Amino acid sequence: MKRIISFLIIFTLVCLNFSIHSFAYDARTESEAVNLATVTEEEKTNADVAKKLLDSAGIRVPFSQELGEYVTRAQFIEAVMTAFRFEDVGVKKTCFYDVGINDSCCWAINLAVDFGIISEGTHFRPNDAITYFEACKIMTVALGYEPECTSRGGWPYGYLYIADELDIINRTEIKTNAPLSTANCIIMLRNMAEANMRVIDSIAIKNPSYAISYEGKQNLLERFYGWNRVEGVVYANELTHMHSSSAHESDGFIKIENGSYLCDENILIGSYVEGYWKEDMGQNKITHIENKSKTLTLYDFDEPVFEYDRITYFDGTKEKTAKLSDTYATIFNGKASFDITEEDFNFEVGKVVLVNSDSDSEYEVLYLYSGDIAYADIVNVGNRTIIDTFVRPGETRTKKFETNSSDITYKVFSGDDEVSVGSIVGGTVFEFYESEDGKYIEINILTEEINGKVTGTSDKAIFIDEVEYKCSPYFRNRYMGNLPTSESGTFVLTTGGSLAAILKGGSTESKLGLIVGLKPGVGLDTGILVQVFTENGILDVHRCTDKIRINDDFSISNRNLDAYLSEDGITLVRYNVNSDNEITAIWLPEDPASTQAESVYRPGVDNYNILRPYVIEGLNPDDTVYYKIFGSFVPHFAIDSDSVIFVVNTSDGIAIEDKYKIGSTDTWKNDSQHTFSSLHPYNVSTSGRADIFVMKTETTDEAIDDERGEGGMIHDIKFALNNKGETSLKLVVGYDNKYYTVYIPTSHADYASFTNPNSDNYLEIGDFILYKTDIYSNITTIRKDFDYSKGDINDSVTATHDNGGLVYYYGELLSVENEIFSVALLDSSSTTKSGNIAIVAQYMEDNRENVWVVEKGAKTMITTQALSALSNFKNQGYKVFIRCRYSDIMEICLYAP
Structure with a gap:
């Protein structure tokens, strides 16, 4: 007999004082029990599983995160109405004196009254704890079973009887009409969602304007969420089939009985599962699944011994036996196997996992791991x-x-x-x-x-x-x-x-770099964007995967990344980037934060986090101040735009704060001065340490000249954020067998002309440019020395002292004499040069990739070739652009016909 009958005598007198309409009001006060309920470990586990199902369906529960906290009547009504996919439609009325029009629960209570789930009255007591009896009435009526409840005796027994038949209190430990905890309510909501609904909708009968067609034996998840039930034994995954090592499912799929389903959970083959699937972009995707099988795991210390139809083992006190079915399957190290012997069980690294898919005492699948x-x-x-x-x-x-x-x-x-x-x-x-x-x-x-x-x-x-x-x-x-x-x-x-x-x-x-900034993504770059200053002196911006590894923590939300970085926002890390240019893992230095002030990972700062000034012996004039920054890199934002970078080594055995040997000041002139845009690690010891100094100086933004400008061929152009977070045109420029990233921000006076295809200044892949940049790698001055589209070059044709001996040639590649690397070309530029010109390249090292080859199709591609391969391109219509300094060839760029 149903357990609910045991309550009959206890509540006889209580029942006399209730009617079907008395749910809306009784003598209880809002100051009733406020202590937390006791929640057993089993209830916690069941609540976690139930919450997972509700979350997968998108059913929001307005309950506390504390499983022992009591749920109010208003919260429970709102959760039930939400589960049926009703929502706040802006109903501006109230049926009770103690429920305000602007209360968050008002819409749900109004709809519940309209549907006959609760009865209209004077007071609802929304803040009182919902009781077991009340919850059962709400759920059974909402599922369309009010006629059955009435025929079974009405309030409260009829509702309790039908709720018990529908398994609404399954997996709970409710025994009395007590207030319900969050844990019990979550479990009951899950049970309601899986209970079959009546064919005749009592809600529609009471209020036809809200008519909803509940279909046959479908449950709420099937009717309103498009879910489909699935149950059975898992026979295969993406690696193997239970009975065949060569048969398997597609990547990410499992086979349940005769159906194939996309599943992101690790389910052992041979397990009996129950769950749901939903069609998603043409694929049957598991939305929720539970393993109902019994498993037994044995390690080497359990001393498992394989016999013909059983495995004996020692459980610490006595010997036990696990019986295998007559048709058991064996999976060895992930794939089905038919050659397992007793010797294979003599493993010292591994385990045995037995799977029982039904209720008998025999195991149908044997997993053997020996590694x-x-x-x-x-x-x-x-x-x-x-x-x-x-x-x-x-x-x-x-x-x-x-x-x-x-x-x-x-x-x-x-x-x-x-x-x-x-x-x-x-x-x-x-x-x-x-x-x-x-x-x-x-x-x-x-x-x-x-x-x-x-x-x-x-x-x-x-x-x-x-x-x-x-x-x-x-x-x-x-x-x-x-x-x-x-x-x-x-x-x-x-x-x-x-x-x-x-x-x-x-x-x-992995990659080494300084994280110098975090910012939320916008537009297509959603999530967290990480600014990393690389060892090549380039500021890269990466997205983060939703979950990243940080040291030994494998599943950290990217939104918590800032909690792991140093307070000053500059942290030296090693990091991994996937094929989508997303950071997947970060390894932080092991130095405790208290000892990092003078370590390789942190700049030299005082107690106020201000760069500490230093006096360099024999070098400091009165008006020069030096600042020391530790590490292989200098964070760009820590240096003003009028800074020049010097790199210095400390003498052995001398304290960091003491003397430094940097040689004569003459060594820091001209080419020995490095602005930030071209900074690379210098004088880095085997420990990865370099001592970098910043000297405050006066600099001017001079026009490009042939002696001091840097330049090369544009290899890539895209829109991106620059080092200051501004929308910019990002250029990757190649010269001297290296690649450099520079930016043209939208604030640049000529930005519009650089991006306008109808402008003479329009920049494209294959153009050769000279430019100057500030310390943020933003181009301040630019000159196009070769226009790929027009085939025009700058008129600098004569090597003089004033232009640093720079000469440019452009024409058609006719012949190559490999012995002396002589290049003949027909000049077709706007210069005064014409005819065949021999360019001697004996000063150009053949073992370096000094030849750029530009192929223009749907997407312009640039590859590199060794000089010795130049002859492969002669007499094929290739155009060639040559950049020389006096008699030395600095760059050869080939353009496909």
């Missing part, structure tokens, strides 16, 4: 390679993981969470499991560590602070001869609790 340990001694982020430099016994080479391989699928986990391969950095210790065909490698990052001193050893174990730990084979082979016995060490444990490795650091060959 090894690896230490990421070197991580090359560029080519996505992880190298363990230890050569294992019997092998001749180090262990290398090339995670960019198109033939091998990698999956990386940290605990239960799947993370990116970029989460592995130098010094990471992990288990790896390779499938029999070598096409799949699963990596489990190890995070459990212990600190202590080795106090003893045995054959297969060591004692750390007198506690015995079993050693994995990898640990025995790599570390047993070099244990920390005189001082404490940090040890990493396998998932089975054995010793995996001793932490000793490692190297991550």
